[in-house]
Amino acid sequence: MTGRGILDQISAGLEPAGILLRGIARFGEGEGPALDGGGTALSVVLLGNIGGSVWPAFSRWRRRYGGPDPLDTWSKAMIQPVARKLAATAWFPSDPPYQPFQQWAMRAEALAPSPLGILLHPRYGLWHGYRGALGFPFELDGCLSLRDRDPSADGWEDACTAACPAGAVAKERFDVAACRAYLRSDAGQETCMVEGCRARDACPVGAQFRYPPEQVRFHMQALF
Ligand code: B12
Secondary structure (H helix, E strand, C coil), rough: CCHHHHHHHHHHHHHHCCCCEEEEEEECCCCEEECCHHHHHEEEEEEEECCCHHHHHHHHHCCCCCCCCCCHHHHHHHHHHHHHHHHCCEEEECCCCCCCCCHHHHHHHEECCCCCCCECCCCEEECEEEEEEEEEEECCCCCCCCCCHHHHHCCCHHHHHHCCCCCCCCCEHHHHHHHHHHHCCCCHHHCCHHCCCCHHHHHHHHHHHCCCCCHHHHHHHHCC
16 A cells, blocks of 8 residues: 555544544654564654544544543544554553654654643644554655744744743743642632633634634643
8 A cells, every 4th residue: 555545544534533644753764663563663643633623523422431531542442443454553642651742743744842832833833732643664655744834923932921820831841830720729710721721822823723612621621
Protein backbone atom coordinates (compact mmCIF):
# COMPACT_ATOMS: atom_id res chain seq x y z
CA MET A 1 0.00 0.00 0.00
CA THR A 2 1.31 3.49 -0.80
CA GLY A 3 1.71 6.29 1.71
CA ARG A 4 -1.40 7.97 0.39
CA GLY A 5 -3.30 4.67 0.65
CA ILE A 6 -2.39 4.35 4.33
CA LEU A 7 -3.38 7.94 5.07
CA ASP A 8 -6.67 7.42 3.22
CA GLN A 9 -7.40 4.32 5.31
CA ILE A 10 -6.64 6.18 8.53
CA SER A 11 -8.92 9.04 7.48
CA ALA A 12 -11.71 6.68 6.44
CA GLY A 13 -11.55 4.93 9.82
CA LEU A 14 -11.26 7.97 12.07
CA GLU A 15 -12.73 11.05 10.40
CA PRO A 16 -16.30 9.99 11.22
CA ALA A 17 -15.25 10.23 14.89
CA GLY A 18 -13.71 13.67 14.31
CA ILE A 19 -10.20 12.29 14.89
CA LEU A 20 -8.19 13.93 12.12
CA LEU A 21 -4.77 13.49 10.50
CA ARG A 22 -2.62 16.07 12.26
CA GLY A 23 0.76 15.68 10.58
CA ILE A 24 3.59 13.25 9.96
CA ALA A 25 6.77 13.33 12.02
CA ARG A 26 9.63 11.83 10.02
CA PHE A 27 12.72 10.21 11.54
CA GLY A 28 16.03 8.80 10.35
CA GLU A 29 17.07 5.16 10.89
CA GLY A 30 17.26 4.40 14.64
CA GLU A 31 16.10 7.90 15.60
CA GLY A 32 12.34 7.39 16.00
CA PRO A 33 10.33 5.70 18.76
CA ALA A 34 10.55 1.91 19.18
CA LEU A 35 7.94 -0.11 17.31
CA ASP A 36 6.07 -3.09 18.81
CA GLY A 37 7.49 -5.46 16.20
CA GLY A 38 11.09 -4.30 16.74
CA GLY A 39 13.05 -1.53 15.05
CA THR A 40 12.17 2.14 15.16
CA ALA A 41 9.60 4.27 13.37
CA LEU A 42 10.53 6.25 10.27
CA SER A 43 7.07 7.87 10.25
CA VAL A 44 4.74 8.80 13.09
CA VAL A 45 1.27 9.92 12.03
CA LEU A 46 -0.26 12.26 14.57
CA LEU A 47 -4.01 12.04 15.15
CA GLY A 48 -6.15 14.52 17.00
CA ASN A 49 -8.87 17.11 17.20
CA ILE A 50 -9.17 20.46 15.52
CA GLY A 51 -11.54 22.68 17.42
CA GLY A 52 -14.57 20.70 18.59
CA SER A 53 -14.17 17.99 15.90
CA VAL A 54 -14.30 15.03 18.29
CA TRP A 55 -17.04 16.37 20.51
CA PRO A 56 -20.20 15.12 18.73
CA ALA A 57 -19.00 11.48 18.37
CA PHE A 58 -17.38 11.43 21.81
CA SER A 59 -20.48 12.89 23.51
CA ARG A 60 -22.73 10.27 21.92
CA TRP A 61 -20.40 7.45 23.06
CA ARG A 62 -20.05 8.90 26.54
CA ARG A 63 -23.77 8.62 27.29
CA ARG A 64 -23.28 4.83 27.43
CA TYR A 65 -19.98 4.92 29.38
CA GLY A 66 -19.71 5.49 33.12
CA GLY A 67 -16.03 4.61 33.68
CA PRO A 68 -12.90 6.67 34.29
CA ASP A 69 -10.90 8.71 31.73
CA PRO A 70 -13.67 8.82 29.14
CA LEU A 71 -11.83 10.79 26.42
CA ASP A 72 -8.72 8.60 26.61
CA THR A 73 -10.79 5.40 26.68
CA TRP A 74 -12.87 6.52 23.69
CA SER A 75 -9.76 7.55 21.73
CA LYS A 76 -8.25 4.09 22.22
CA ALA A 77 -11.50 2.40 21.21
CA MET A 78 -11.48 4.40 17.97
CA ILE A 79 -7.75 4.26 17.11
CA GLN A 80 -6.68 0.74 18.14
CA PRO A 81 -8.75 -1.10 15.48
CA VAL A 82 -7.23 1.13 12.77
CA ALA A 83 -3.74 0.45 14.15
CA ARG A 84 -4.36 -3.31 14.10
CA LYS A 85 -5.66 -3.21 10.54
CA LEU A 86 -2.56 -1.34 9.34
CA ALA A 87 -0.07 -3.25 11.57
CA ALA A 88 0.95 0.10 13.07
CA THR A 89 2.23 0.75 16.60
CA ALA A 90 -0.21 2.99 18.48
CA TRP A 91 0.74 5.49 21.19
CA PHE A 92 -1.60 7.56 23.33
CA PRO A 93 -0.72 10.90 24.92
CA SER A 94 -1.82 10.11 28.48
CA ASP A 95 -0.22 6.67 28.70
CA PRO A 96 2.98 6.49 30.73
CA PRO A 97 5.81 6.51 29.93
CA TYR A 98 4.72 9.72 28.19
CA GLN A 99 5.74 9.84 24.58
CA PRO A 100 7.01 13.26 23.38
CA PHE A 101 3.86 14.13 21.44
CA GLN A 102 4.66 17.84 21.41
CA GLN A 103 8.16 17.26 20.06
CA TRP A 104 6.68 15.01 17.36
CA ALA A 105 4.10 17.67 16.53
CA MET A 106 6.77 20.38 16.21
CA ARG A 107 8.73 18.10 13.90
CA ALA A 108 5.62 17.73 11.72
CA GLU A 109 4.41 21.33 11.62
CA ALA A 110 5.32 24.95 12.28
CA LEU A 111 3.98 24.97 15.85
CA ALA A 112 5.22 27.37 18.50
CA PRO A 113 5.45 26.77 22.26
CA SER A 114 3.01 28.95 24.24
CA PRO A 115 3.06 30.22 27.83
CA LEU A 116 0.24 27.75 28.56
CA GLY A 117 2.28 24.72 27.58
CA ILE A 118 -0.11 24.10 24.68
CA LEU A 119 1.50 24.41 21.24
CA LEU A 120 0.24 27.29 19.12
CA HIS A 121 -0.87 26.17 15.68
CA PRO A 122 -0.59 28.71 12.84
CA ARG A 123 -4.24 28.18 11.86
CA TYR A 124 -5.99 26.59 14.85
CA GLY A 125 -4.27 28.57 17.57
CA LEU A 126 -4.56 26.82 20.96
CA TRP A 127 -7.72 24.94 19.94
CA HIS A 128 -6.31 21.56 18.97
CA GLY A 129 -4.97 18.45 20.69
CA TYR A 130 -3.65 14.97 20.09
CA ARG A 131 -5.63 11.76 20.63
CA GLY A 132 -3.03 9.25 19.48
CA ALA A 133 -0.22 8.49 17.04
CA LEU A 134 0.56 5.62 14.68
CA GLY A 135 4.13 4.51 13.97
CA PHE A 136 5.35 2.83 10.76
CA PRO A 137 8.76 1.36 9.85
CA PHE A 138 8.82 3.11 6.44
CA GLU A 139 8.60 6.59 4.98
CA LEU A 140 5.11 7.93 4.32
CA ASP A 141 4.44 10.53 1.67
CA GLY A 142 1.60 12.93 1.96
CA CYS A 143 1.63 16.62 2.54
CA LEU A 144 -0.40 17.27 5.65
CA SER A 145 1.53 19.89 7.45
CA LEU A 146 1.45 23.65 7.64
CA ARG A 147 4.95 25.02 7.63
CA ASP A 148 4.28 28.77 7.58
CA ARG A 149 3.92 30.78 10.72
CA ASP A 150 1.11 33.31 10.82
CA PRO A 151 2.54 36.83 11.34
CA SER A 152 -0.81 38.01 12.71
CA ALA A 153 0.07 35.89 15.75
CA ASP A 154 2.54 38.57 16.92
CA GLY A 155 1.76 39.73 20.44
CA TRP A 156 -0.41 36.72 21.28
CA GLU A 157 1.75 35.78 24.27
CA ASP A 158 1.06 39.08 26.01
CA ALA A 159 -2.67 38.69 25.45
CA CYS A 160 -2.56 35.24 27.10
CA THR A 161 -0.44 36.13 30.10
CA ALA A 162 -2.44 39.30 30.83
CA ALA A 163 -5.75 37.41 30.77
CA CYS A 164 -5.00 34.87 33.52
CA PRO A 165 -6.75 36.04 36.73
CA ALA A 166 -4.40 33.89 38.84
CA GLY A 167 -1.19 35.22 37.28
CA ALA A 168 -0.36 31.57 36.59
CA VAL A 169 0.59 32.06 32.97
CA ALA A 170 4.00 33.61 32.46
CA LYS A 171 6.20 33.54 29.36
CA GLU A 172 8.74 31.31 31.11
CA ARG A 173 6.36 28.77 32.61
CA PHE A 174 2.81 27.78 33.40
CA ASP A 175 2.34 27.63 37.20
CA VAL A 176 0.04 24.63 37.51
CA ALA A 177 -0.26 24.92 41.32
CA ALA A 178 -1.31 28.59 41.14
CA CYS A 179 -3.84 27.77 38.42
CA ARG A 180 -5.37 24.89 40.40
CA ALA A 181 -5.50 26.96 43.63
CA TYR A 182 -7.46 29.64 41.77
CA LEU A 183 -9.77 27.05 40.23
CA ARG A 184 -10.61 25.84 43.75
CA SER A 185 -11.54 29.37 44.94
CA ASP A 186 -15.09 30.75 44.68
CA ALA A 187 -13.95 33.18 41.98
CA GLY A 188 -12.35 30.36 39.97
CA GLN A 189 -15.42 28.16 40.33
CA GLU A 190 -17.62 30.96 38.99
CA THR A 191 -15.37 32.01 36.11
CA CYS A 192 -12.67 29.71 34.65
CA MET A 193 -14.42 26.48 35.65
CA VAL A 194 -17.58 27.57 33.79
CA GLU A 195 -16.22 29.62 30.92
CA GLY A 196 -12.87 27.90 30.39
CA CYS A 197 -9.28 29.05 30.65
CA ARG A 198 -9.19 32.84 30.18
CA ALA A 199 -5.62 32.78 28.89
CA ARG A 200 -6.44 30.19 26.26
CA ASP A 201 -9.53 32.17 25.30
CA ALA A 202 -7.58 35.43 24.95
CA CYS A 203 -5.26 34.11 22.23
CA PRO A 204 -6.24 35.86 18.99
CA VAL A 205 -4.98 33.05 16.72
CA GLY A 206 -7.59 30.49 15.58
CA ALA A 207 -10.38 32.00 17.69
CA GLN A 208 -12.95 30.53 15.29
CA PHE A 209 -11.79 27.04 16.36
CA ARG A 210 -12.71 27.59 20.04
CA TYR A 211 -14.10 24.47 21.69
CA PRO A 212 -17.85 24.34 22.34
CA PRO A 213 -18.84 25.30 25.93
CA GLU A 214 -19.40 21.69 27.07
CA GLN A 215 -15.96 20.63 25.82
CA VAL A 216 -14.34 23.63 27.52
CA ARG A 217 -15.96 22.63 30.83
CA PHE A 218 -14.92 18.99 30.37
CA HIS A 219 -11.24 19.98 29.99
CA MET A 220 -11.38 22.40 32.94
CA GLN A 221 -12.85 19.63 35.10
CA ALA A 222 -10.02 17.32 34.00
CA LEU A 223 -7.41 19.95 34.88
CA PHE A 224 -9.12 20.70 38.22
C1 B12 B 1 1.68 15.92 32.10
C2 B12 B 1 0.81 16.75 31.19
C3 B12 B 1 0.17 17.85 31.74
C4 B12 B 1 0.38 18.32 33.16
C5 B12 B 1 1.62 19.25 33.16
C6 B12 B 1 2.43 19.10 34.41
C7 B12 B 1 3.81 19.78 34.26
N1 B12 B 1 3.91 21.00 34.72
O1 B12 B 1 4.67 19.20 33.64
C8 B12 B 1 -0.96 19.07 33.46
C9 B12 B 1 -1.96 18.09 34.08
C10 B12 B 1 -0.88 20.29 34.34
C11 B12 B 1 -1.40 19.42 32.03
C12 B12 B 1 -2.36 20.36 31.77
C13 B12 B 1 -2.84 20.64 30.51
N2 B12 B 1 -2.51 19.98 29.37
CO1 B12 B 1 -1.18 18.59 29.27
N3 B12 B 1 -0.12 17.08 29.00
C14 B12 B 1 0.65 16.40 29.81
C15 B12 B 1 1.18 15.15 29.06
C16 B12 B 1 0.26 13.96 29.40
C17 B12 B 1 2.60 14.75 29.31
C18 B12 B 1 3.64 15.88 29.14
C19 B12 B 1 5.00 15.25 29.15
O2 B12 B 1 5.60 15.11 30.22
N4 B12 B 1 5.46 14.76 28.00
C20 B12 B 1 6.68 14.00 27.90
C21 B12 B 1 7.75 14.80 27.20
C22 B12 B 1 8.99 13.92 26.99
O3 B12 B 1 7.20 15.16 25.92
P1 B12 B 1 7.64 16.51 25.17
O4 B12 B 1 6.79 16.61 23.92
O5 B12 B 1 9.07 16.61 25.02
O6 B12 B 1 7.24 17.53 26.32
C23 B12 B 1 6.69 18.76 26.17
C24 B12 B 1 5.66 18.98 27.27
O7 B12 B 1 6.09 18.38 28.47
C25 B12 B 1 5.66 20.48 27.34
N5 B12 B 1 5.29 20.97 28.67
C26 B12 B 1 6.10 21.24 29.66
N6 B12 B 1 5.42 21.74 30.71
C27 B12 B 1 4.11 21.77 30.37
C28 B12 B 1 3.00 22.19 31.06
C29 B12 B 1 1.72 22.12 30.45
C30 B12 B 1 0.52 22.59 31.19
C31 B12 B 1 1.59 21.57 29.13
C32 B12 B 1 0.27 21.49 28.45
C33 B12 B 1 2.77 21.16 28.44
C34 B12 B 1 4.02 21.26 29.07
O8 B12 B 1 6.94 20.94 26.94
C35 B12 B 1 7.70 19.85 26.44
C36 B12 B 1 8.48 20.29 25.22
O9 B12 B 1 7.64 20.62 24.14
C37 B12 B 1 1.02 15.63 27.57
C38 B12 B 1 0.89 14.49 26.55
C39 B12 B 1 2.27 14.02 26.09
N7 B12 B 1 2.44 12.74 26.00
O10 B12 B 1 3.15 14.83 25.82
C40 B12 B 1 -0.22 16.53 27.66
C41 B12 B 1 -0.36 17.70 26.71
C42 B12 B 1 0.96 18.41 26.58
N8 B12 B 1 -1.32 18.56 27.40
C43 B12 B 1 -2.17 19.13 26.63
C44 B12 B 1 -3.22 19.98 27.04
C45 B12 B 1 -4.20 20.43 25.95
C46 B12 B 1 -3.35 20.36 28.36
C47 B12 B 1 -4.49 21.23 28.97
C48 B12 B 1 -5.00 22.36 28.12
C49 B12 B 1 -5.63 20.24 29.27
C50 B12 B 1 -6.79 20.74 30.12
N9 B12 B 1 -7.39 19.80 30.78
O11 B12 B 1 -7.18 21.85 30.14
C51 B12 B 1 -3.84 21.72 30.25
C52 B12 B 1 -3.11 23.05 30.03
C53 B12 B 1 -3.33 24.02 31.07
C54 B12 B 1 -4.25 25.16 30.68
N10 B12 B 1 -3.84 26.34 30.98
O12 B12 B 1 -5.33 25.00 30.12
C55 B12 B 1 -1.94 18.75 25.17
C56 B12 B 1 -1.29 19.88 24.38
C57 B12 B 1 -1.84 19.94 22.96
C58 B12 B 1 -1.18 21.02 22.18
N11 B12 B 1 -1.95 21.65 21.32
O13 B12 B 1 -0.01 21.28 22.30
C59 B12 B 1 -1.08 17.44 25.32
C60 B12 B 1 -0.10 17.18 24.18
C61 B12 B 1 -2.10 16.28 25.45
C62 B12 B 1 -2.99 16.04 24.26
N12 B12 B 1 -3.85 15.05 24.40
O14 B12 B 1 -2.97 16.67 23.23
N13 B12 B 1 -0.77 18.63 31.11
